[in-house]
Amino acid sequence: xxxxxxxxxxxxxxxxxxxxxxxxxxxxxxxxxxxxxxxxxxxxxxxxxxxxxxxxxxxxxxxxxxxxxxxxxxxxxxxxxxxxxxxxxxxxxxxxxxxxxxxxxxxxxxxxxxxxxxxxxxxxxxxxxxxxxxxxxxxxxxxxxxxxxxxxxxxxxxxxxxxxxxxxxxxxxxxxxxxxxxxxxxxxxxxxxxxxxxxxxxxxxxxxxxxxxxxxxxxxxxxxxxxxxxxxxxxxxxxxxxxxxxxxxxxxxxxxxxxxxxxxxxxxxxxxxxxxxxxxxxxxxxxxxxxxxxxxxxxxxxxxxxxxxxxxxxxxxxxxxxxxxxxxxxxxxxxxxxxxxxxxxxxxxxxxxxxxxxxxxxxxxxxxxxxxxxxxxxxxxxxxxxxxxxxxxxxxxxxxxxxxxxxxxxxxxxxxxxxxxx
Amino acid sequence: xxxxxxxxxxxxxxxxxxxxxxxxxxxxxxxxxxxxxxxxxxxxxxxxxxxxxxxxxxxxxxxxxxxxxxxxxxxxxxxxxxxxxxxxxxxxxxxxxxxxxxxxxxxxxxxxxxxxxxxxxxxxxxxxxxxxxxxxxxxxxxxxxxxxxxxxxxxxxxxxxxxxxxxxxxxxxxxxxxxxxxxxxxxxxxxxxxxxxxxxxxxxxxxxxxxxxxxxxxxxxxxxxxxxxxxxxxxxxxxxxxxxxxxxxxxxxxxxxxxxxxxxxxxxxxxxxxxxxxxxxxxxxxxxxxxxxxxxxxxxxxxxxxxxxxxxxxxxxxxxxxxxxxxxxxxxxxxxxxxxxxxxxxxxxxxxxxxxxxxxxxxxxxxxxxxxxxxxxxxxxxxxxxxxxxxxxxxxxxxxxxxxxxxxxxxxxxxxxxxxxx
Numbered sequence: 001x002x003x004x005x006x007x008x009x010x011x012x013x014x015x016x017x018x019x020x021x022x023x024x025x026x027x028x029x030x031x032x033x034x035x036x037x038x039x040x041x042x043x044x045x046x047x048x049x050x051x052x053x054x055x056x057x058x059x060x061x062x063x064x065x066x067x068x069x070x071x072x073x074x075x076x077x078x079x080x081x082x083x084x085x086x087x088x089x090x091x092x093x094x095x096x097x098x099x100x101x102x103x104x105x106x107x108x109x110x111x112x113x114x115x116x117x118x119x120x121x122x123x124x125x126x127x128x129x130x131x132x133x134x135x136x137x138x139x140x141x142x143x144x145x146x147x148x149x150x151x152x153x154x155x156x157x158x159x160x161x162x163x164x165x166x167x168x169x170x171x172x173x174x175x176x177x178x179x180x181x182x183x184x185x186x187x188x189x190x191x192x193x194x195x196x197x198x199x200x201x202x203x204x205x206x207x208x209x210x211x212x213x214x215x216x217x218x219x220x221x222x223x224x225x226x227x228x229x230x231x232x233x234x235x236x237x238x239x240x241x242x243x244x245x246x247x248x249x250x251x252x253x254x255x256x257x258x259x260x261x262x263x264x265x266x267x268x269x270x271x272x273x274x275x276x277x278x279x280x281x282x283x284x285x286x287x288x289x290x291x292x293x294x295x296x297x298x299x300x301x302x303x304x305x306x307x308x309x310x311x312x313x314x315x316x317x318x319x320x321x322x323x324x325x326x327x328x329x330x331x332x333x334x335x336x337x338x339x340x341x342x343x344x345x346x347x348x349x350x351x352x353x354x355x356x357x358x359x360x361x362x363x364x365x366x367x368x369x370x371x372x373x374x375x376x377x378x379x380x381x382x383x384x385x386x387x388x389x390x391x392x393x394x395x396x397x398x399x400x401x402x403x404x405x406x407x408x409x410x411x412x413x414x415x416x417x418x419x420x421x422x
Numbered sequence: 423x424x425x426x427x428x429x430x431x432x433x434x435x436x437x438x439x440x441x442x443x444x445x446x447x448x449x450x451x452x453x454x455x456x457x458x459x460x461x462x463x464x465x466x467x468x469x470x471x472x473x474x475x476x477x478x479x480x481x482x483x484x485x486x487x488x489x490x491x492x493x494x495x496x497x498x499x500x501x502x503x504x505x506x507x508x509x510x511x512x513x514x515x516x517x518x519x520x521x522x523x524x525x526x527x528x529x530x531x532x533x534x535x536x537x538x539x540x541x542x543x544x545x546x547x548x549x550x551x552x553x554x555x556x557x558x559x560x561x562x563x564x565x566x567x568x569x570x571x572x573x574x575x576x577x578x579x580x581x582x583x584x585x586x587x588x589x590x591x592x593x594x595x596x597x598x599x600x601x602x603x604x605x606x607x608x609x610x611x612x613x614x615x616x617x618x619x620x621x622x623x624x625x626x627x628x629x630x631x632x633x634x635x636x637x638x639x640x641x642x643x644x645x646x647x648x649x650x651x652x653x654x655x656x657x658x659x660x661x662x663x664x665x666x667x668x669x670x671x672x673x674x675x676x677x678x679x680x681x682x683x684x685x686x687x688x689x690x691x692x693x694x695x696x697x698x699x700x701x702x703x704x705x706x707x708x709x710x711x712x713x714x715x716x717x718x719x720x721x722x723x724x725x726x727x728x729x730x731x732x733x734x735x736x737x738x739x740x741x742x743x744x745x746x747x748x749x750x751x752x753x754x755x756x757x758x759x760x761x762x763x764x765x766x767x768x769x770x771x772x773x774x775x776x777x778x779x780x781x782x783x784x785x786x787x788x789x790x791x792x793x794x795x796x797x798x799x800x801x802x803x804x805x806x807x808x809x810x811x812x813x814x815x816x817x818x819x820x821x822x823x824x825x826x827x828x829x830x831x832x833x834x835x836x837x838x839x840x841x842x843x844x
Contacts, residue, residue: 012689015500016680023673027666078437078497244449247720251445258438267434291716294709298669
């Protein structure tokens, strides 16, 4: 195997080769981490990093270039972005807006505190990191806001997966953790949208970004939302979901993603909002989820992780001082997320062990964090070195969740969070 | 709107824009042709041609370049090829190999005659066309074989759609037409595989192509087929289809496509064969079909048609003599397919009207023909001018099916093909 740039007619061959390797590596690593009682998503992240410059690029650079030659990088990157869009659309589809509306005081307090504390710590950390790991191109405000968001993300789907694997999704602890993560997610996405808008505005024209975003949100909530609700009600009466309805939903998602991308925030917000506008328990949402979930998880997400892994160069983090900074980031992120959630849960009347379990769960970052970090890298807010450090932070905090939870659970029998409703 | 090549960061914007326009145009044209009682696929073909250099490129070239800038052409082309692969995988999944095994003598005779006659006519036509519309690079044998295949394809899915729309899929005429088309399809694909192998061999090393293809087929039928059958039986007993099974099936499809692509025949054969090896009525096949069918039809196939349309320059067919050649191709293709099926059906004891209906149905070319033609264009066997003529032939013969069938049906009441079983 030699590192050659393929001629145009070999593009399909190399795209297929990359897909086969990426899907196989993701499944293999998923099976491997399952033995460590880690969720499959960790295996996929790991596979991506192993296939990239951090391992394969060191051991056998020729093989890495053969598998992912520069000529097909834009194609894989587009597939990855479409995959994440479809995934965010699915997350939006599964979002139970009605249930979010019934949220309790405890949920709001815990979720907001567990965002505000790491966000504030991230902003503080930025004072230290900006002169060391950023460039003059990135204004401090943008950098600090982005670091704040990076530290305050919770991976709702990974959390859901961990809880389901342990049969905790129906328990009080599980329900409160899930609700906090969902509310926290929405808050974090709003913050990220704000930060990218500020970042784009700092780089381009502020007014256009804000005007298009405001117009987009107005159209989505005032015009599209009632139309979707009416169409879905009519659809429910007819029984079967027509192909036309699916085409409309997917076309609408693409259009919504295009609008947010054009506005200067990111396509994933449009895809997410399009999903959230479709009632979560409608037959249309269920049909779309059944149609997309497996293909997205099996085929598209591994491509996303692989392209994230390709961009992650752990080798860039070099020397004791940089590894110390990396450790500091992991500590700050964990302290903020765990500390915020734990303190808020204690104040709201949770027992110590359950508050600790909640804190550990909220510290899961997984896929969502990687999406945020990729946005930061694409927009030029993060340098490749800081990107690598934050990826390590995401991997470390997510890996830590399962053993810490095991340890907490062993210490005190079955989970029984006190139901604090208000 | 101006025709600018987008910088790298705008790639996602342009990919999304192209997808939105392509999906919307496909649905709009689909709705339009539905009023003419044409199957939706004709609308999608039409949308592709309208968005390409044949119409939009003439009327507003700047808009066409804005919607499909050269920078995203490889990305759209990869999406289109992945889409066709997934589609061929679905066609393979739906192929009822057991039923094919129970085929009657009438079916075999009609399907083979309706391949042999247009194939022979195509070879004959090649004697006339090779000096006029080919280049010295393409050996006459390859050119003639390819033209033969082009004229003998029947579009199984379009045929199925037309029959379903008219409620004929359960009638004797419908069943025989479907079976003939399915058998004919398999024959035509084998021929195409042979021709591309000959073409690749003519250009590269013959032995490697044949050796890899033979090894691939041996592995698929001797090793993979029993393994798949056993795994699917085990899966059936467990009840639900796991994500691991879906990952294996999709990964297997990618690997099979990669093998045929590497062998020098085309990725679509590997995808098709992977689908055909999974038992048609298993729960796995049904789950995969449910998961893929809508997304492929709504999202991926319109991209394929659009990229076919982008390559079709009807303007290349210029002057009376070239239009006469185009007409000659349409006549030869129709005479061969209709004539072959009609004569064989009469010999096998069908009434005149039913034999004619069968002939008209078998003359449907649609999507399958476009797949074949794209292979020819990619491999350099067809010049862009001949490609445009053959696309026109495919469109014309498919468009003609519905009105001709209407006319035949009006002439003689309800369809009642004599069941000739042997």
